[in-house]
Amino acid sequence: xxxxxxxxxxxxxxxxxxxxxxxxxxxxxxxxxxxxxxxxxxxxxxxxxxxxxxxxxxxxxxxxxxxxxxxxxxxxxxxxxxxxxxxxxxxxxxxxxxxxxxxxxxxxxxxxxxxxxxxxxxxxxxxxxxxxxxxxxxxxxxxxxxxxxxxxxxxxxxxxxxxxxxxxxxxxxxxxxxxxxxxxxxxxx
Amino acid sequence: xxxxxxxxxxxxxxxxxxxxxxxxxxxxxxxxxxxxxxxxxxxxxxxxxxxxxxxxxxxxxxxxxxxxxxxxxxxxxxxxxxxxxxxxxxxxxxxxxxxxxxxxxxxxxxxxxxxxxxxxxxxxxxxxxxxxxxxxxxxxxxxxxxxxxxxxxxxxxxxxxxxxxxxxxxxxxxxxxxxxxxxxxxxxxxxxxxxxxxxxxx
Numbered sequence: 001x002x003x004x005x006x007x008x009x010x011x012x013x014x015x016x017x018x019x020x021x022x023x024x025x026x027x028x029x030x031x032x033x034x035x036x037x038x039x040x041x042x043x044x045x046x047x048x049x050x051x052x053x054x055x056x057x058x059x060x061x062x063x064x065x066x067x068x069x070x071x072x073x074x075x076x077x078x079x080x081x082x083x084x085x086x087x088x089x090x091x092x093x094x095x096x097x098x099x100x101x102x103x104x105x106x107x108x109x110x111x112x113x114x115x116x117x118x119x120x121x122x123x124x125x126x127x128x129x130x131x132x133x134x135x136x137x138x139x140x141x142x143x144x145x146x147x148x149x150x151x152x153x154x155x156x157x158x159x160x161x162x163x164x165x166x167x168x169x170x171x172x173x174x175x176x177x178x179x180x181x182x183x184x185x186x187x188x189x
Numbered sequence: 190x191x192x193x194x195x196x197x198x199x200x201x202x203x204x205x206x207x208x209x210x211x212x213x214x215x216x217x218x219x220x221x222x223x224x225x226x227x228x229x230x231x232x233x234x235x236x237x238x239x240x241x242x243x244x245x246x247x248x249x250x251x252x253x254x255x256x257x258x259x260x261x262x263x264x265x266x267x268x269x270x271x272x273x274x275x276x277x278x279x280x281x282x283x284x285x286x287x288x289x290x291x292x293x294x295x296x297x298x299x300x301x302x303x304x305x306x307x308x309x310x311x312x313x314x315x316x317x318x319x320x321x322x323x324x325x326x327x328x329x330x331x332x333x334x335x336x337x338x339x340x341x342x343x344x345x346x347x348x349x350x351x352x353x354x355x356x357x358x359x360x361x362x363x364x365x366x367x368x369x370x371x372x373x374x375x376x377x378x379x380x381x382x383x384x385x386x387x388x389x390x391x
Contacts, residue, residue: 018264026252034247044256051260055267114245136239137247141204157200164235 003067010058018055025071026051032072035133036079038122046082050075072138073148076130083126113175120170128163135160190218195225203232289367293342297369300342339372 001009001020009017029050033043053074054061061070121129134145146153168176195218201207202215219226343366 013264013268015261015264015268019261022252022257022260026257027250030250030252031247034250035243040250043250044253047252048256048260052263055260055264110242110245114242117239117242118246132239133243136236137243139240141206142200143206157197160200 004063006067007058007061007063010055010061013058018051021054021067022051025068028068029071029075032133032138033075033079035121035137036075036129037082038118042082042086046075046078049078053078069148076148079130080126116171116175117167120167123170124163124166127159128166131156131159132163132167190214192218192222192225195219195222196228199225199228199232203229203236293367293369297342297371301371339370342369343367 001017006017006021010021026047030043030047033046033050034040037043037046050071054071057074065073121132124132130149131145134140134148140148142153142156145156149156151159195202195215198207198211198215202212205212207215219229
């Protein structure tokens with residue numbers, strides 16, 4: 001089904017349309033949810049709730065945006081609610097320090113760097129996290145991010161600038177976001 | 190262009206969303222400004238690193254079968270037990286979907302018949318017969334000038350929109366215009382006009 005047919009089927013409460021919706025959009029939403037909350041189990045719950053809300057709100061969907069944009073908007077709202085409820089640090093200082101001590105002090109292996117980035121992303125503010133995920137994971141353009149978040153393009157650009165600065169403060173000292181040479185793929189035996 | 194102007198549109202330049210002229214102006218500035226050139230390289234490097242690291246964290250993830258089943262079960266429960274408001278709204282949608290085209294067709298057929306008889310010339314003999322459901326006009330020998338009759342019919346069709354409010358349903362009545370058009374010539378096959386679909390599907 002194309003988007004229009006899918007929307008019509010959803011409004012008609014066609015369960016097979018829901019199945020197709022989940023098949024087409026489920027995994028992509030899950031991966032974005034993981035970027036937003038940093039925890040796979042929580043991300044699964046967020047996506048489940050996203051689809052449940054979409055099923056309940058299908059009659060109100062006007063079709064002015066794509067289905068993915070609509071679903072993503074629901075996910076963003078749920079992500080914000082999640083962070084308001086869970087003001088805790090996911091980052092484990094001891095674990096990361098231990099892992100880094102075992103490595104070449106000048107470099108981090110890719111897996112550790114990715115984990116550090118995941119944890120750093122959960123420490124920055126919600127608004128900064130969202131623009132980073134939308135820009136650098138969802139590959140959205142400035143105009144698209146502005147429309148998604150309901151803010152001006154200037155605000156998007158300003159948030160991106162300060163988001164990167166804030167994120168860098170939560171990363172290991174020698175993990176430079178602007179230098180690909182500080183991490184390397186280490187071949188483990 | 191100065192560096193402030195450049196920096197103001199740097200993101201758009203890197204993503205390639207500027208107009209051709211603007212993109213060219215930015216590229217021209219980069220040709221003479223080392224600072225802005227480094228800023229662009231820095232942004233491209235950042236985008237590459239972040240994109241790669243973020244995907245490393247999540248690309249293998251897939252929605253669990255349990256979650257998929259739970260979503261589908263919720264959808265099936267909802268379909269099996271719609272709320273009162275949804276039941277009323279669904280009934281109206283099905284009813285309107287049948288009545289609007291039927292009404293428009295009846296009106297169109299009535300207008301075609303009325304116009305046909307009103308446009309008949311004095312002394313002209315016109316025979317109309319149905320062939321395979323299509324009216325065919327037979328031209329009489331006395332007829333001199335063929336005429337083309339254009340028909341445009343608009344009909345006002347009531348539309349009900351239902352909105353649930355708590356345990357009740359609020360309905361708002363409005364009208365939508367359904368347009369039908371067609372034409373026929375005395376010596377041509379007459380076809381019934383086609384009804385244009387509503388702009389807003391119910």
